[in-house]
Amino acid sequence: MYDVQASIGQAHILRPDFGSDLLKELQQYVVAKNINLAWLSGVGAVSRAVIRYYDQTNKSWVDLELDQRLEVAGMWGNVSLLNGQPIVHIHIVLADETGRCYGGHLADGTLVFNLEIMMTSLQGPNVVRKMDDQTGLTIWT
Amino acid sequence: MYDVQASIGQAHILRPDFGSDLLKELQQYVVAKNINLAWLSGVGAVSRAVIRYYDQTNKSWVDLELDQRLEVAGMWGNVSLLNGQPIVHIHIVLADETGRCYGGHLADGTLVFNLEIMMTSLQGPNVVRKMDDQTGLTIWT
Amino acid sequence: MYDVQASIGQAHILRPDFGSDLLKELQQYVVAKNINLAWLSGVGAVSRAVIRYYDQTNKSWVDLELDQRLEVAGMWGNVSLLNGQPIVHIHIVLADETGRCYGGHLADGTLVFNLEIMMTSLQGPNVVRKMDDQTGLTIWT
Numbered sequence: 001m002y003d004v005q006a007s008i009g010q011a012h013i014l015r016p017d018f019g020s021d022l023l024k025e026l027q028q029y030v031v032a033k034n035i036n037l038a039w040l041s042g043v044g045a046v047s048r049a050v051i052r053y054y055d056q057t058n059k060s061w062v063d064l065e066l067d068q069r070l071e072v073a074g075m076w077g078n079v080s081l082l083n084g085q086p087i088v089h090i091h092i093v094l095a096d097e098t099g100r101c102y103g104g105h106l107a108d109g110t111l112v113f114n115l116e117i118m119m120t121s122l123q124g125p126n127v128v129r130k131m132d133d134q135t136g137l138t139i140w141t
Numbered sequence: 142m143y144d145v146q147a148s149i150g151q152a153h154i155l156r157p158d159f160g161s162d163l164l165k166e167l168q169q170y171v172v173a174k175n176i177n178l179a180w181l182s183g184v185g186a187v188s189r190a191v192i193r194y195y196d197q198t199n200k201s202w203v204d205l206e207l208d209q210r211l212e213v214a215g216m217w218g219n220v221s222l223l224n225g226q227p228i229v230h231i232h233i234v235l236a237d238e239t240g241r242c243y244g245g246h247l248a249d250g251t252l253v254f255n256l257e258i259m260m261t262s263l264q265g266p267n268v269v270r271k272m273d274d275q276t277g278l279t280i281w282t
Numbered sequence: 283m284y285d286v287q288a289s290i291g292q293a294h295i296l297r298p299d300f301g302s303d304l305l306k307e308l309q310q311y312v313v314a315k316n317i318n319l320a321w322l323s324g325v326g327a328v329s330r331a332v333i334r335y336y337d338q339t340n341k342s343w344v345d346l347e348l349d350q351r352l353e354v355a356g357m358w359g360n361v362s363l364l365n366g367q368p369i370v371h372i373h374i375v376l377a378d379e380t381g382r383c384y385g386g387h388l389a390d391g392t393l394v395f396n397l398e399i400m401m402t403s404l405q406g407p408n409v410v411r412k413m414d415d416q417t418g419l420t421i422w423t
Binding site: 001002003004005006007008037039041051054055056057062064066074076077078089090091092093094101102103104105122124127132134135137139140 | 353
């Protein structure tokens, strides 16, 4: 078990602008604020979404474009370091008018209707992603 | 990006009573305890649920009544101020016997079987909801 | 409303080993680290999953084995005490290649592909599970 201990810092209460790209906004935010380690959670709605599934066997991503207005039942993720820069990693569950859920890895192209996010910054040792041959992913190492 | 920083306060470990209305119980709790800013997460089960989808085009809510016993795969949300009073905003994902998920905005009429909730109170500037014409929602302003 | 207040402690940033049993790893971790009270959240992927639904009427568990590679859209839960020992309780939402979600109570037999977890330890009064006749579950008492 990879295991790093950190202290809890400030809570950032965030609402990305209407119409903005959800992932890009959060990515820009953590770079601008020098947040290198954090955990986040959010709820709200988007006007369209792009999520991804990781094909573990082929080590490739499968994109799913959802060109519809959806609730963000929830989103969760973190900020850590990749190549010396903070990177945001988020998973999301979306829900349509019938309550049906779509889940996966949040990708660029997801547009904010309204989102309410708490990002908790953490102070501790660097948590660093490096390419891992076994999974084909950049994992904490 | 709307951006407020707050300090992390106490954790409230909560279990609403069996048979109580989940949203109403939490709403009463934050008023009674003067909690004006918080984030929360929970897991458990309900004996029935009412969730809502926001129709972004028509700016109206669509209710979905689920008159069945369901796992609460998870619930997440926050407490902020509306008209000077704390208001609880929660999204939820429910799951049935086949694992099928139903997600949306938690509404009154959802009855507790057993719920385990952590609400983290935050100390910072007021986070206030106001009616927003573009979305038709009371958003952080 | 059962209501316990606790102080927020350290954040444990965890990545269970590839191929390990997700729930067992976390259970061993909290025993080894003497973590008696905590909240957690995680995202990632598993190579197979076992989740459970609680049949509230018959007071029995229904297991659902998902022998497929799945995203962990999210997982959430807590650590509290049962018979004087810390016990981990987790709910999870999994997603397949089409975004379809499966939710429930995390069981043994769920194998880690890659998981990123934040467990926040809490300091406060003991939070203790005891068998409750009304629900048939060990609930906070």
